[in-house]
Amino acid sequence: MTRNGPVALIFHTLVVIFMLAPLAIVCLVAFTPENTLSLPTNGFSLRWFDAVFHHPDFVQSFWNSLWLAVLSATLAVVLAVPASLAITRWEFPGRGFLNALFLSPLIIPHLVLGVAMLRLFAIVGATGSFAWLVAAHIVIVTPYVMRLLIAAISGFDRSVEQAAFSLGASEATVFRRVTLPMILPGVTGGWLIAFINSFDELTMSIFITSPSTVTLPVRMYMYATESIDPMMAAVSALIIGITAVAVLLLDRVYGLDRILVGQH
């Protein structure tokens, strides 16, 4: 392996600083004892974290976001497992169309999905409904789950299933005891990436949430456009913390580079 020269290493260091600086400053300012956005020069304080936990709007939005992410990730997996099996294992008319349909939320800007769903919700009277918000989030996280599942199912030795069939196992048993355990890394990895994407989603949600269903990113966006105090930094630091935990889990169960860069 050839080594990088000093110029390359300086360039690399600058890029790393550039990538981490905005996250680092948020985490530092969150601990400020002052009333204004400033670096904690006179000691550290947890007062702004305390303020977040006593701010009813932020607390409510946090629970909204958490439930939304858990529900939509789980339901997306439930829908995506059979759909991915259908797409990878059968040759049927319209298969290419279905594949494109399921991946389309990756190509359609979330802004466009947001206004489109707002129109639908207005027509069917679903504005402000949490259930419809969950359904909308299932749509945007399903492609991430499908990509991992399709990869997991394609790289799967079907002779194991056939062995189980020939030994007299029923279809349900084969699925439960053979197929599911073998695609499990794809399922858990898909669930986690779906959870993160739902938890972070802003652009579509801002169109289809109502005061009672506002998610945390939407609440933060609204808050940041009106006033800026260190509470924003404290919420942001908490989000960075939650994301970091999810990323480490994801790296453990699936490998972050495999998810983000693709299979190799």
Added chain:
Amino acid sequence: MSATVPEAAPAASGDETPERRFPTAPLFLSAPAVLLFAALVLIPLFLTALLSFNQFDYATGRTGGFTLEHYLSVLTDEYYLEIFLRTFRISALATVICVVIGVPEAYILSRMSNPWRSIFLLVILAPLLVSVVVRAFGWSMLLGPEGPVNAALMAFGIGRMRLLYTEGTVIVALVHVMLPFMVIPVWTSLQKLDPAVEQAALSFGASRGTAIVRVVAPQILPGILSGSLIVFGLSASAFAIPGLLGGRRLKMVATVVYDQYLSDLNWPMGAAVAALLLIANLIVMLTYHRLVEGHYRRRLG
């Protein structure tokens, strides 16, 4: 009875190979997802396309009838033209900067040895998973009047500068958000590259620069192109960055759609702008798809 329901045969019978006749199993398996996507993607997009041709009455807020005026005003009104041009300019600049930073960075990463390579790949890619609101907020603090960048400018005697709510700030933050999307495809094409080829060029007396330009660059060009298209497409439809760092004055396409929907309540106008954004995006993404597919086929052929 055998002739009446031929398609009711158990799907598992011919499981070894993909079935040739029309199978029912994939239909049942994919039905729930298809229904959801039809109800929440296809129908809403169709309804929004229809809405963009409706007339809008400012006095009553009612919509109905048929008109092309929204599309005409987007394409002729100076206000909208300026916003589309600005969006195009900002996205193009962000894309160029992502190429200039992302391509060398991916190359440097690929020449590192583990564990540093994995660690720094994680450092570059993980911010992708942090909410864009948080990252925009981070930039507003870094570049704010009391932020460290202005403090450094003061220390160097340049003086305080108004950095927020300028195109430059929006571009910097966009580059931060989009850089991973450039690093990923370039990194992927670098992984496919055989390091022996570059070594061969060096051992035949090529300089480091020549080896990069003549051997490495041509092979990662498809990666750079696909990265550029993704970055451009995502930048052009970015909402949170211009919304939080552009302020009220510096509008981009996405923030204008938001205003039309939630402030002016002129949904048909917003729908027309969104439809144009979607069409532009689809053109970019389909070009990307063709490019990547074409490259893949050439490599196999």
